Amino acid sequence: MGQTISEKIISNHVGKEVYAGELVISKVDGCMASDTTGPLTIKAFREMGGKKVFNPEKCALIIDHAAPSPNERIANLHKMMRDFAKEQGMRLFEIGEGICHQVMVENQYVKPGDIFIGADSHTPTYGALNAFACGVGSTDLAATMMTGKIWLKVPQTIQINCSGKLQDGVTAKDLILFLVGKVTVSGATYQAIEFTGEAFESLSLASRMTIANMSSEMGAKTGIVHPKGLALDYDFESITPDTDANYVKTFNFDVSDLEPQVSAPESPDNVHNISNYEGTKINYAFIGTCCNGRLEDLDVAAEILKGKKIHPDVRMVIAPASQSVLLDAISNGTMSTLIEAGASLITSGCGPCVGTHQGVPADGEVVISAANRNFRGRMGNPNSNIYLGAPSTVAASALEGQITNPKKYLL
Amino acid sequence: MAVQTNIRAKAHVYGDHIDTDRIIPGKYTKTLDLSTLANHVLEDLDPKFNKEVKPGDILVAGINFGCGSSREQAPLALKQSGVSVVIAKDFARIFFRNAINIGLPVLEIADHSIQKNALLDIDLKTGIVKDLTANITYTATKLPDIMIDILAEGGLVNYLTKNGTYTL
Numbered sequence: 001m002g003q004t005i006s007e008k009i010i011s012n013h014v015g016k017e018v019y020a021g022e023l024v025i026s027k028v029d030g031c032m033a034s035d036t037t038g039p040l041t042i043k044a045f046r047e048m049g050g051k052k053v054f055n056p057e058k059c060a061l062i063i064d065h066a067a068p069s070p071n072e073r074i075a076n077l078h079k080m081m082r083d084f085a086k087e088q089g090m091r092l093f094e095i096g097e098g099i100c101h102q103v104m105v106e107n108q109y110v111k112p113g114d115i116f117i118g119a120d121s122h123t124p125t126y127g128a129l130n131a132f133a134c135g136v137g138s139t140d141l142a143a144t145m146m147t148g149k150i151w152l153k154v155p156q157t158i159q160i161n162c163s164g165k166l167q168d169g170v171t172a173k174d175l176i177l178f179l180v181g182k183v184t185v186s187g188a189t190y191q192a193i194e195f196t197g198e199a200f201e202s203l204s205l206a207s208r209m210t211i212a213n214m215s216s217e218m219g220a221k222t223g224i225v226h227p228k229g230l231a232l233d234y235d236f237e238s239i240t241p242d243t244d245a246n247y248v249k250t251f252n253f254d255v256s257d258l259e260p261q262v263s264a265p266e267s268p269d270n271v272h273n274i275s276n277y278e279g280t281k282i283n284y285a286f287i288g289t290c291c292n293g294r295l296e297d298l299d300v301a302a303e304i305l306k307g308k309k310i311h312p313d314v315r316m317v318i319a320p321a322s323q324s325v326l327l328d329a330i331s332n333g334t335m336s337t338l339i340e341a342g343a344s345l346i347t348s349g350c351g352p353c354v355g356t357h358q359g360v361p362a363d364g365e366v367v368i369s370a371a372n373r374n375f376r377g378r379m380g381n382p383n384s385n386i387y388l389g390a391p392s393t394v395a396a397s398a399l400e401g402q403i404t405n406p407k408k409y410l411l
Numbered sequence: 412m413a414v415q416t417n418i419r420a421k422a423h424v425y426g427d428h429i430d431t432d433r434i435i436p437g438k439y440t441k442t443l444d445l446s447t448l449a450n451h452v453l454e455d456l457d458p459k460f461n462k463e464v465k466p467g468d469i470l471v472a473g474i475n476f477g478c479g480s481s482r483e484q485a486p487l488a489l490k491q492s493g494v495s496v497v498i499a500k501d502f503a504r505i506f507f508r509n510a511i512n513i514g515l516p517v518l519e520i521a522d523h524s525i526q527k528n529a530l531l532d533i534d535l536k537t538g539i540v541k542d543l544t545a546n547i548t549y550t551a552t553k554l555p556d557i558m559i560d561i562l563a564e565g566g567l568v569n570y571l572t573k574n575g576t577y578t579l
């Protein structure tokens with residue numbers, strides 16, 4: 001019987017052929033926790049009798065969600081993580097090194113064909129690498145760190161097939177927003193997604209990460225991009241589905257006419273063509289996050305803002321996804337372009353994405369953000385509204401002070 | 412540690428797609444202090460909840476309860492506030508696992524029509540939920556065996572302390 005990518009990867013890890021619906025205990029290749037989930041993970045690890053993490057080379061802690069620490073309480077939690085990492089001989093990624101998902105990929109903690117478990121809901125991002133990656137909470141992660149294993153129900157898979165090529169000025173973010181709108185925020189709960197078809201084949205690794213990242217916004221356990229066209233700077237063996245694999249559902253879209261998309265408050269699946277919202281006044285523009293804080297995202301914003309100034313009523317925050325992204329954006333001139341246009345650069349990391357610090361919106365304010373979530377209160381103030389769009393849309397909107405279709409600046 | 416398997420209490424009822432930011436906003440999650448979590452539970456959804464909830468009360472919701480982040484602080488905040496069990500039409504998967512892992516029972520009842528303040532009688536062993544106010548009986552979806560074992564121990568910490576590793 002044919003297998004999906006997820007069924008193949010899990011089968012490889014449990015040493016027998018398994019199919020959707022089976023309950024398995026699988027070994028994992030690596031795991032990580034951030035400063036939101038890490039402290040509770042450490043506590044649970046100790047409580048369950050954990051002495052040594054299963055493989056210090058493959059387990060990591062990342063300080064990214066509230067970095068540098070905004071208060072003494074969080075400073076103490078960060079210290080707890082540093083102490084634990086030292087004790088265990090595992091790597092701790094310090095403040096400013098970057099967002100957990102970005103640094104896991106850059107530092108090759110996860111590779112094609114792996115099973116990777118992260119104590120963060122956007123762990124499916126590694127599906128860009130043709131890996132099976134799922135998010136869990138702290139106690140689950142503690143158990144994985146201790147045993148090197150996880151229990152899983154082999155998921156059913158939804159196939160999302162996109163034919164056609166994206167138009168110039170339309171990005172992977174527009175494509176995934178469109179798909180989240182179609183599948184809905186609970187449309188893939190407990191299930192895996194396979195993204196396949198021409199539209200994905202020419203995408204860069206960064207764009208594939210944007211796609212896989214938002215599988216979480218459809219409730220999926222994992223979201224894997226078909227490896228066709230995937231280019232990495234090391235050799236790898238890719239895992240492809242069998243032609244007779246069993247899908248619980250298949251979506252087919254021709255995306256060659258897709259327009260830039262916007263997700264309106266207050267759910268990521270409230271997605272519409274940008275024309276529905278053009279002209280909406282904005283106060284605050286944000287580019288960053290594990291969804292869209294990579295070099296190509298900053299580059300496209302710089303292309304739009306080059307030699308111009310953002311609108312006087314708008315403030316703009318840039319949080320590069322990692323230090324390495326920041327260094328690249330410094331050397332290619334993107335960073336000075338953005339700053340000269342009026343943007344404010346903050347520490348590489350999650351920044352204001354999760355409402356902890358570094359740019360909480362005021363009551364009644366409107367944010368255009370390149371992030372992945374716009375739930376009420378997400379950025380720290382339940383009385384503000386968040387629109388999601390591509391980095392190009394965020395940049396064009398910052399320029400005009402209102403939601404703006406970026407195409408005219410890119411063609 | 413055995414968990415209480417018979418519960419009779421009042422239902423606090425909310426709607427669909429209650430995300431983890433609404434269960435406990437991100438700005439309060441960076442703590443190991445459970446009372447801080449309980450003090451802010453559901454505050455952006457219903458600021459009165461935290462004052463009205465009584466130990467043992469039942470939280471009832473619609474579809475996709477707990478969607479969003481992986482923060483285990485969400486079920487911890489609910490448990491600490493006194494909630495004894497969460498019933499929803501269905502759950503987001505990480506929340507579902509987290510709740511079981513910390514020993515907060517969750518029941519999936521796809522077609523419930525439980526109303527605010529209903530008095531419920533729950534048998535966690537059988538998954539039978541009696542709505543005594545509306546006089547309707549529901550049967551919750553059966554949990555995977557491993558989840559039943561984890562819940563029976565009061566959570567994953569106890570389960571692994573006892574067993575050392577996972578067993579099927």
Ligand code: SF4
Pocket residue numbers: 065099100120122288289290291349350353354371372
């Ligand atoms: S950038 Fe935002 S979505 Fe990504 S891991 Fe950080 S807080 Fe979560």
